[in-house]
Each structure stands twice: as C-alpha cells, then as structure tokens.
Amino acid sequence: MKQVDELAFPNGHQAKTIRIHRNSDVLTSLKQLGLHPPSSTLVLVGGASGISPEAMEQLRSLFCNTLAPLAERLGLTVVDGGTDSGVMQLMGHARQHIQGSFPLLGVVAHAMVAFPDQPAPPDGAPLEPHHTHFMMVPGALWGDEAPWIAKVATVLSGARPSLTVLVNGGMIAWQDVDNSLRENRPVLVMSGSGRTADVLAAALAGDRSNDRANRLVESGLMEAIDLAAPPENLQQVFEAHLNPAMPISQ
Template sequence: MGGDGPAVLRVARVPDIAAVLAGAGVPLGVPVLVLVGGAGDMDDEHERLLGALLRDAVLPVVAGLGAAVVDGATEVGVMRAVGRARAAAGAVFPLIGVAAEGTVVAPGHPPPSADAVALDRHHTHAVLVPGTAWGDESPWLADVAGAVAGTRPSVTLLANGGDIAYLDLEHSVDRGRPVLLLAGTGRTADAVATAGPGSDPRARRAAASRLVAAVGIDDAVAVGAAVRRALGAPAG
C-alpha cells in the first residue's frame, strides 16, 4: 500500500483504536513521528522546503528506527509532502493518516461535503474518525499515535500550520509528547518559535512548555539529530 491509495479504517471509540490498527496489520509498539501543520493554506515554497527536509533528514531516521508516521491523511500541505517524500524514497514504513469522516472523500463514497478533500494516495492507512469539521480529528490523531507507539517514544514535528496546528500541539503536550517546531516554515510554527510579550496567547502558552523546542528548517543535520534523540536513538 501507499501509491494506490490507503487502506481505509474506521474507528468510532478511542478504546477500539489499537484493535482496529492491529487487525489491519499496522505494527504496534514502534516509535512514532507525528507530523502536523500546514494544509491547504501552506504555500508552495514552504511545502517544497519541507519535502526536501523530510526526504533528506527525517524519513531516513524513521526508516532506520523501524518507526511509523502519523499525520492528517489528506492530499494537501504537510501530508502531501510526506507522502511524496516516502514514495520518492521507496520507503516502506507505515504512513498512517487520521481524518474526520465528514471532511474527506473516501474511495467508493460520494464527497460528504463541498469542501471535502481527497485522501493522499501515498499513505498506507487512513483512519476515519467521527466528525464533520476540520479539527475534529485532532484529539484522535494524538490518540492513534499513542496507540501505535505504546510504550515506545514518539515526537511531534510541527511545520507551518494555522489554528488547528495549535490544537494538535496542545494535544501532544497534554499527552506528554515532545514537539519540535520547524522554524522558518511560517505561520504557527514560527509564531510559537518566536513568541514573546504581545504575541498570540496560544503561541506564548505553547512556547512556555518544557516539551516544546524549535529547530530551523535550514539545518537538516540538527533536525535529523533532534528527531533521532526524541525517538530514543543514540546520537551519532
């Protein structure tokens, strides 16, 4: 899978997540990279920079550690970038998207709304959860990542992003998951990375967390090293 379209799974209750994933052959108890941030409003240049960083510095770490990636499933922004990077690398790690059922177009089903978005075809699995609005998937995404990781380490990588990125960041922090901000990708990631007096209160609150740190998108070596450390690998 991953290229012909994801295997579509449906989950209605948080306690069922692990069983549904295991039943679909998703490996559990592996390190997890959670990728969140810009979607349809992410500009082409930031998406291009992110794709190159993922290809060169992040996905080799994911593949080398036998980790999985969990994101928002759709064919836009950060999700499209990681799907394309995985396909270009010929990687085989699980790429699991999570989306509210009322916001995406599932194969074989009519669009549930006029603004529904296609699932990214390079993902291996798409977990559809209850909801009709963008952001309804946010707590579920954090819980799916937790179910895949189990007791293994996980880290959230935040690039760009709008209002929903703040929700994703908060859900990660609430679950004790460290967050790496990709500074230089714009919008939410930069707002939190540079937060100070007079900044958006959401950015100041996030920046004050000991779990949140920033690393520049132009320093691929530092990004790769930060992801390795967060996922429990020795330095080097």
C-alpha cells in the same frame, strides 16, 4: 469486529482503512489495520491547503532528505492527517520518493473525506494516495480529527519514543500542538517554516507577546530548530528524541 477495507487509488497504490466510533478501542483497531504497537512514532502536524506553493517547494527537502529517510532507517510509524495537501502530501510524496516501507497512517474525520471515484462532500478533501493506512474517525468539521491524531499516536507508541513535529500550520495546528502536549508528547517546532510554527518558535525564543503561544511553551515539552540548519544537525535532533539509545555522532 470492524471491517478493514482495502482502498484503491488511481495511481495503483492501495491502503488499508478502518472506520471507528467514539467508543471504539483504538488499540484493537490499530491491530486490525495490521499495525503492531508499540512502535516508535513520528506525529506530523502543520499546514495543509494554506501552505503557499513557494513554501511547499522550500519544505520538500526536509521531507525527502530528512524525515522520510529517518522514518525508514529507524522503523518509525508516521501519523498525520492523511489528506492530499500540505505537509501530509509532502510526507506521502517523500515516502514514495525514497521507496520507503515505513507505515504512514492518516487519521481523518470521516465526513470530510473525498474517497476515490466518489463525489466529494462540501469542504471535503481527497486522501493522500501514498499513505499505507487510514483511520476514519468521528467528525464533520476540519479539526475534529485533532484529538484522535494525538490519542492514536499515544496508543501506537506505547512505551516507545514518540515526537510531534510542527511544520508551518494554520489554526488547526494550534489544536494539534495542544493535544500532543496533553498526551505528554514532546513537540519539535520547525522555525522558519512559516505561520503557526514561526509564532511558536518566536515564543520559545523569548517573545512573550502571544498569550496562546506562551501557554503552550510553558509546558516545557517544546523546542525549536531552524529549518535552515544543516541536514546532519536536523537528523541528530530528531534522533535524540526518537532513538535515544543510539549514540549520536559529534
């Protein structure tokens, strides 16, 4: 049985962590962490260190006013890349801001992690200190975690609804979207959030100039919504995917 460790952050928060290997059983590992599939699951992918400070401020309300409250109200498990940057930092801070109780699981390539009170590896990144759980997966490069994020979310959700949300994003975001589509998971693109998300939103709107975007759009599993849409509209779109049994107000 793999050992589950308790990781203590300088801010006083604690998180359960487990390290898995290529032949590990993901379901067993999730249960060892104290997570209990099936659980409706929100997968968050997108920009990390490449998001500008201005974009971070523009995105903050999406996380604090829409995504985190939705996860709390619907009892979702949120899965992301777990590091203290970009959309992952925004989700951790939003969970703390609303005093949320929903599980927030970071799936991180082990060799890229800068653990608290330990020297950081070259090109490594610290963990976001408001996450509740971390799964350390095989990998020594950024992007090695991408297929694991998609797989873990699939095992975690089981027959329950799951949705990937793309906010901003750089090169690895293309992998994240592709991996989610391979798992037959719908992807909601936040148009207006910048970079990869805007390229894919343009393709969804009919711009066929980017072959890579075109191939992803052809899956039929993607849609876009404007970041500037009223909060109630955003809530309805997310809820239609993640809680389809609940009547949606008009």
